[in-house]
Amino acid sequence: MLGILIFDQLNDIIYIKSDIGFLRHVQGMAVAQGLNSPSEINDLKKAVEANILVQLFSPLLTSHQVMDLQFGNPYTAITCHDGTTLAIHKYESCVFLVIGQAEEEWLQRLLSTVVRLTKLLVGPCVTVLRESKERRKVFGRLIKAWLHASASQQCYLVEAVERLVLSPEVTTAAVQVLSQVLDKMKSKQSRSSGGALLPCHALLLVRNKLLALYSSRSAQELSACDVLLLNLLLQENQDQSEASSLQLLLEDDCTLSPGSARTEGNSQLQEVEDEGSTLQTVTLEQLEGEEQQILEGVSCHSVLMLLKTELSVFTPHLVHYSVLHPNLALIVVSEIGRSRVSGSVMSLLQCVAGLSSGRGTHAVDVCEATLLQTLQLARKLTPNSNTDAIAHALDKVELQWHHCKTGGLLEWREGDQDVEMSSRLESALTALLDAVRVAWKLISLPYSPSTGGSLVAAACAQQAALYAKEKLASYAQFLDVKAMTNxxxxxxxxxxxxxxxxxxxxxxxxxxxxxxxxxxxxxxxxxxxxxxxxxxxxxxxxxxxxxxxxxxxxxxxxxxxxxxxxxxxxxxxxxxxxxxxxxxxxxxxxxxxxxxxxxxxxxxxxxxxxxxxxxxxxxxxxxxxxxxxxxxxxxxxxxxxxxxxxxxxxxxxxxxxxxxxxxxxxxxxxxxxxxxxxxxxx
Known part of the structure; x- marks a missing residue:
């Protein structure tokens, strides 16, 4: 039994992913508490309604919130009398739950990985998982890929990169190919996107082992953690039939999204309408399905990821990955041209989040300076389809900041430690945080495989992949054999x-x-x-x-x-x-x-x-x-x-x-x- 749930600060469900055992367990609890009829306990095709999950978990979530806010000692894990263990973590006012009957340490590791993958895909805007079907699908695939990799590969067991050890001549040839791939993408994207995307890293991996890594001179360093996370993208495309017996892969995927109606069927999307909140059950085949752009035998996939750099912990990058030959894959990482303003907004978000604790006016001055820097950087953005929306969002941030200052922020920061924050100021700071998150989301998460700029970038990446495939054709079988006997x-x-x-x-x-x-x-x-x-x-x-x-x-x-x-x-x-x-x-x-x-x-x-x-x-x-x-x-x-x-x-x-x-x-x-x-x- 295994279930992963994410709740927002109102205890509404953002995301749920589970296996059949967890659904059966929840249905049994719902019947025992009179929330469901006994005739539905064995109907695994019937989704567990969202309001039932909220009723079952609300007491726990409320207790966790009280322990966190009033006592500063929130739960990290709870073990029930039947051997079920709940691992709990709070991130950006959202509560993450991992529930299962495995060892607590393993559940905690899975929970920390789920939180890390959330940061990788949506940063501080966790609710995007509820709003974006595309982000949700990638999130589910990465969780599944990690479950398989951590149970079968030593590099994910110890969380370290395994290199493919070859002769210097072969390694040099691979690095030269990667250098030429980046040069080709830079020249083409500079003409088509006006510098909006900056290709900075290229990697070759053979059977999940790193063959070569090439980075441009101006690029931020790519950490080993980022390499492992990028490698998970390739895991989802590999044959994972051997892992079906591990009972770790999730067999059902349940997600929430507004405005849908329920239909019955095994292979169709099933949705439960419940006055504004809707539960969808996605089958495993749909979870694994992905639209692929195929050209001349090379399939190119694109996904937006937020990697750690010196600019910010959530620097947006567009990642293209292609399988060149069996077990030989190319990954190209391009930094989005909005990285500086995105990092500035992220710094502003961290500053604002720290205003509710401590005293003194220094933090207020830092927020003021960071906001001015953000506004200046935003004015230099290249005009595109959402530039007006970004400007409007930053205007709202500036307005909410004014409300905080006129609502007694300076007076409270200069006051005694024992003086509690007024409800008016607390509401103003919450509204400011929400406004900054919206601005960050518009700046950092605008790209998707369906947008014009991403399609152009994908076409450039695909042509570069074709070039790499041709150059490495004579090495492919040799590399595959060497990877098996690394x-x-x-x-x-x-x-x-x-x-x-x-x-x-x-x-x-x-x-x-x-x-x-x-x-x-x-x-x-x-x-x-x-x-x-x-x-x-x-x-x-x-x-x-x-x-x-x-x-x-x-x-x-x-x-x-x-x-x-x-x-x-x-x-x-x-x-x-x-x-x-x-x-x-x-x-x-x-x-x-x-x-x-x-x-x-x-x-x-x-x-x-x-x-x-x-x-x-x-x-x-x-x-x-x-x-x-x-x-x-x-x-x-x-x-x-x-x-x-x-x-x-x-x-x-x-x-x-x-x-x-x-x-x-x-x-x-x-x-x-x-x-x-x-x-x-x-």
């Missing part, structure tokens, strides 16, 4: 798929450079391991292959989650074993010279304030570094983590000794030769 790369001391020869008893390892969030690990697919045996394996290698086949992904996933739970508690070195295997996990810090840094002890309050380990929702490791090595800037510290799986008979001293030698070999493979001092794991 771990078969050699150095002086290590051939990873034959590492058992040099490290007896070692079954699997995962190494991540947390400064760059790059992953190095052998494949967990036994079929790939068997194909890496062209030179005639030793008996030890065959025995290790059998051990690899016995080592299921579920065991590795459980092992890593266990290590991550100890990391959240402040334990950086953990060793344990079960009846079959011995496990070891280490995380350590080094300076730029490779000298290990001794971390400071963290108290419980600091650990509780840290996010979940990973980088998708927030960079846990950067915040951890700031607390553990305060004497150095996080940019001056290299964070590394390694997890090893050995056969149960291997002793702890042998595990430590092998881990040191393994790291030295991996550093040579991964090109980290500057780390001249392997970490002192003892």
């Amino acid at each position: 771990s078969k790369f050699e150095c002086r001391a290590l051939t990873v798929n034959k590492y058992m020869d040099d490290f007896p008893g070692l079954v699997h390892f995962i190494y991540v450079n947390r400064s760059t969030h790059e992953l190095t690990a052998p494949s967990l697919d036994p079929l790939e391991s068997e194909t890496c045996d062209a030179d005639g394996p030793s008996n030890q290698f065959l025995e290790s292959c059998q051990a690899t086949r016995q080592l299921t992904k579920e065991r590795v996933w459980t092992m890593f989650e266990f290590a991550r739970s100890h990391l959240s508690s402040g334990n950086f070195s953990v060793m344990w074993k079960d009846t079959t295997f011995s496990y070891a996990y280490f995380l350590w810090f080094e300076d730029r010279n490779g000298v290990a840094q001794i971390p400071e002890q963290l108290d419980e309050d600091v650990l509780a304030a840290l996010p979940l380990p990973g980088i998708l929702s927030e960079d846990f490791y950067r915040r951890l570094t700031a607390h553990c090595v305060p004497a150095l800037s996080p940019d001056q510290v290299q964070v590394c983590e390694v997890l090893c799986v050995h056969l149960g008979l291997v002793t702890a001293p042998c595990i430590l000794e092998q881990t040191r030698r393994l790291l030295a070999s991996v550093w040579e493979v991964a090109g980290q030769g500057t780390s001249c001092h392997p970490a002192d794991l003892l």
Whole structure:
């Protein structure tokens, strides 16, 4: 059972996505409380009405709001007597719920990912998910893609980018192709869109492994988190039949939108009219369906995403992605020309949101200056179809700001801490926040695949994709094979798929450079391991292959989650074993010279304030570094983590000794030769 729900501040539903088990569970609760008839409990085709969901969850939402606003201690999770767990998070006055019977930590991770995907697609305007069918569909696909990827791919398990290791000649050729792709798109879009779109990044991925990344000189840095999120776009187009047995993929998609009528049918859109709020049930086939523009064998897809840059945490980018050859994909990221004014409005929104707390006039002066800067930038926007709407929205922001100042904002900020805000001023600030969000939405979310500018950009991206497909045609099969056996790369001391020869008893390892969030690990697919045996394996290698086949992904996933739970508690070195295997996990810090840094002890309050380990929702490791090595800037510290799986008979001293030698070999493979001092794991 699994359900994802988003409620607005009035407890109305913005978005709901669930599997059949959750719908059956909700229907049973509705019957038990007299909100539905018993004859409908087994009718899974009948959607759960929106007012029933509101009645069932309103007491919880109201209690959560009271705990948050009055006591500053909102719920984060609730476990019921039947084993059902609810993970709860509040973002932009909206409450996000993930409900299921899985472990609380996994539900919290799913919840943080859902919030991150919301920020990626709609930023602070969560209600857009209710208003825009296009945004809603992309949102649902990305959730489904993450569920599949996190259960099957190591890069999403550890939240790090896996690179495809090739010869310098092949990598250079791929980078040159990407450079030419960006040049072609820049020249064509500069003539057609007048500089409204600025192509800045191009990526090639083979079987979800990063082959090459090229960025223009003026582009903001593309983070590892952004690469993982962009890679999710490709996940939705891949065959996910093997994941159907994982019972993690959502089988039904329920969304809310106004003004529709209900019709019966299995494959048709079903809607329930309820006096202004309407519930739609979308089948899995409709969820996976997408209009594709196909030209000469290359399908080009476009989506607007809000990536983190130095300008803003929500910088609008138009992303084009195409499958060039089987398992070989191209992604081109173009920054929208409104990025500066969008970032200025976002800064204004953050300033206004902070006015209700604290005292002093400095924050008011900052808001005033940010508003003036926003108005100046908005006047320089290139005229288009919604320029007048933007001007009108900013005029409303300016008017609401005037109402706040005349409503006693300065007097309240200069007053005593014990003086509560008047209802008039509180209403004025709420109206100002709403006005700023509307202005940001008009500036940052104007693009869709159906608009004229996006169609022109898609045509340019498609022509660039055709060029890349032609240039990489002779490499396609080679790249696909190398991606399947990515771990078969050699150095002086290590051939990873034959590492058992040099490290007896070692079954699997995962190494991540947390400064760059790059992953190095052998494949967990036994079929790939068997194909890496062209030179005639030793008996030890065959025995290790059998051990690899016995080592299921579920065991590795459980092992890593266990290590991550100890990391959240402040334990950086953990060793344990079960009846079959011995496990070891280490995380350590080094300076730029490779000298290990001794971390400071963290108290419980600091650990509780840290996010979940990973980088998708927030960079846990950067915040951890700031607390553990305060004497150095996080940019001056290299964070590394390694997890090893050995056969149960291997002793702890042998595990430590092998881990040191393994790291030295991996550093040579991964090109980290500057780390001249392997970490002192003892």
